[in-house]
Amino acid sequence: MTDQTIKERKMLLQEVEGLLSLITLPILVVDTTGVVIHANPAAEHVWQRSQVVLLNQTLQTLVGTPKLLEYVKKGKPLRDFSVELIDGGGKRHAYLCRLHPLFVERSVAGAILQFTIQIKEADSEKNRKFVTRYNFEDIRGHSPAILALKDQARQIARSDSTVLIRGESGTGKEVLAQSIHRNSDRKEGPFVAINCAAIPEALLESELFGYEDGAFTGAKKGGKPGRFELALHGTLFLDEIGDMPQYLQAKLLRVLQERRMERVGGSESIPVDVRLIAATHKDLESMIVSGQFREDLFYRLNVIPLFVPPLRHRKEDLYDLIQFYLKWFGDRLGKEPKRFSTQAMKCFMDYHWPGNIRELENTLEYIVNLEIGDLVTISSLPSTIRGNQTTDEGSSLPLHSFPPTYPTAEKRDVFSERILEQTEEQLIIDAVQRYGKNTEGKRKAAEYLGISVATLYRRLQKINRKG
Numbered sequence: 082m083t084d085q086t087i088k089e090r091k092m093l094l095q096e097v098e099g100l101l102s103l104i105t106l107p108i109l110v111v112d113t114t115g116v117v118i119h120a121n122p123a124a125e126h127v128w129q130r131s132q133v134v135l136l137n138q139t140l141q142t143l144v145g146t147p148k149l150l151e152y153v154k155k156g157k158p159l160r161d162f163s164v165e166l167i168d169g170g171g172k173r174h175a176y177l178c179r180l181h182p183l184f185v186e187r188s189v190a191g192a193i194l195q196f197t198i199q200i201k202e203a204d205s206e207k208n209r210k211f212v213t214r215y216n217f218e219d220i221r222g223h224s225p226a227i228l229a230l231k232d233q234a235r236q237i238a239r240s241d242s243t244v245l246i247r248g249e250s251g252t253g254k255e256v257l258a259q260s261i262h263r264n265s266d267r268k269e270g271p272f273v274a275i276n277c278a279a280i281p282e283a284l285l286e287s288e289l290f291g292y293e294d295g296a297f298t299g300a301k302k303g304g305k306p307g308r309f310e311l312a313l314h315g316t317l318f319l320d321e322i323g324d325m326p327q328y329l330q331a332k333l334l335r336v337l338q339e340r341r342m343e344r345v346g347g348s349e350s351i352p353v354d355v356r357l358i359a360a361t362h363k364d365l366e367s368m369i370v371s372g373q374f375r376e377d378l379f380y381r382l383n384v385i386p387l388f389v390p391p392l393r394h395r396k397e398d399l400y401d402l403i404q405f406y407l408k409w410f411g412d413r414l415g416k417e418p419k420r421f422s423t424q425a426m427k428c429f430m431d432y433h434w435p436g437n438i439r440e441l442e443n444t445l446e447y448i449v450n451l452e453i454g455d456l457v458t459i460s461s462l463p464s465t466i467r468g469n470q471t472t473d474e475g476s477s478l479p480l481h482s483f484p485p486t487y488p489t490a491e492k493r494d495v496f497s498e499r500i501l502e503q504t505e506e507q508l509i510i511d512a513v514q515r516y517g518k519n520t521e522g523k524r525k526a527a528e529y530l531g532i533s534v535a536t537l538y539r540r541l542q543k544i545n546r547k548g
């Protein structure tokens with residue numbers, strides 16, 4: 082390739098990346114086997130997986146509609162084809178898919194898939210079933226802190242008092258809130274969640290309290306109930322309460338005092354029959370001092386305070402959590418069971434986990450996707466977690482490592498099966514160099530890699546054939 086061609090190619094790749102990131106609908110680009118080679122930020126959101134995790138996944142794991150892959154293989158264009166997307170938690174969502182086939186020299190090379198949510202799901206606010214996914218059994222860990230928290234939460238679950246859950250992001254505050262609801266007398270009622278930080282300030286009021294017909298320009302005919310009304314006889318989970326604007330803090334306080342509310346633009350007083358659980362990772366006490374959070378609202382919310390400790394303060398739970406997520410992702414991705422090398426485990430123990438369980442979950446999903454063999458070694462950990470450790474068990478040989486961070490556009494273009502294959506080869510070559518080429522050396526290398534001796538011989542033969 083000439084310098085000019087390389088330059089043009091880089092430019093083209095950047096254009097494609099840029100275009101994909103501007104599109105707010107989820108888009109995947111797949112090859113003919115259904116392996117994802119590009120995913121845009123909107124896809125990250127829908128599948129609840131980072132782009133680096135989405136790459137190399139197959140359509141079969143992301144879309145529960147096998148026919149779609151057949152159409153990809155055939156290069157058949159589609160419009161409004163009904164599919165089911167499977168999100169990070171295994172939940173299915175009805176979407177419509179548009180397929181644009183890609184051809185290279187008249188052969189099918191893959192497809193661009195664009196997904197739009199089906200109207201019935203998008204407009205399901207009125208009849209959506211607000212169900213929960215979690216119960217106390219899903220809160221894993223046996224550390225004294227987590228056992229005490231579960232005990233405390235079980236005890237207060239049946240009362241109707243307001244709960245304020247504090248804890249860093251990703252520690253499991255929503256999991257705890259759902260578990261409390263599931264064990265309350267309101268368990269047959271809905272569990273309605275709203276994230277105060279995720280909804281634009283201008284919409285938050287009408288989302289919470291609903292609005293009447295003609296309340297503002299663009300308001301839906303007939304009005305719309307808010308989350309307080311949708312949560313009738315159930316639980317309302319106000320996530321990121323620390324991000325609620327001041328004027329709404331005042332309105333919420335009034336609603337909690339009077340147990341009644343009005344829709345925006347309405348005058349009818351509606352009784353509020355919900356149990357409120359609020360959560361935040363913010364330091365509300367400091368926000369009160371600086372005048373950003375109302376002290377009177379704080380006391381109304383803080384009737385039952387619960388605190389979810391960060392993962393770094395309960396590292397004894399890591400083992401349980403790792404086992405659980407390795408099995409969970411292994412089963413879902415059809416991968417063999419994996420175990421950690423001592424050094425890889427040590428890295429996990431030493432790491433401070435700022436993103437808590439969410440970060441741990443994403444890291445393990447990444448590892449299960451990419452790890453070769455059944456042994457997770459340091460070389461397969463993202464660099465942030467690997468820290469200063471470079472190799473396992475005191476080895477000084479440089480082992481190939483996976484891209485630790487989101488690969489650049491250029492890298493992503495080739496971040497495919499081929500890269501995995503090359504990585505595997507590199508690992509095998511390094512291990513054999515390290516332990517020796519004799520029979521005993523190969524046995525040790527196989528053990529180190531977590532594969533059988535027979536597999537090692539087969540792979541070595543293949544590498545030798547390639548020359």
Ligand SMILES: Nc1ncnc2c1ncn2[C@@H]1O[C@H](COP(=O)(O)OP(=O)(O)OP(=O)(O)O)[C@@H](O)[C@H]1O
Nearest residue numbers: 219220221249250251252253254255256362438439
């Ligand atoms: N104890 C636990 N055992 C197993 N998984 C957990 C546990 N706690 C949390 N999780 C998982 O961690 C992820 C984050 O949990 P959750 O959304 O409840 O955190 P959060 O504290 O509400 O986060 P945020 O403050 O960012 O909203 C979820 O995918 C959940 O399944």
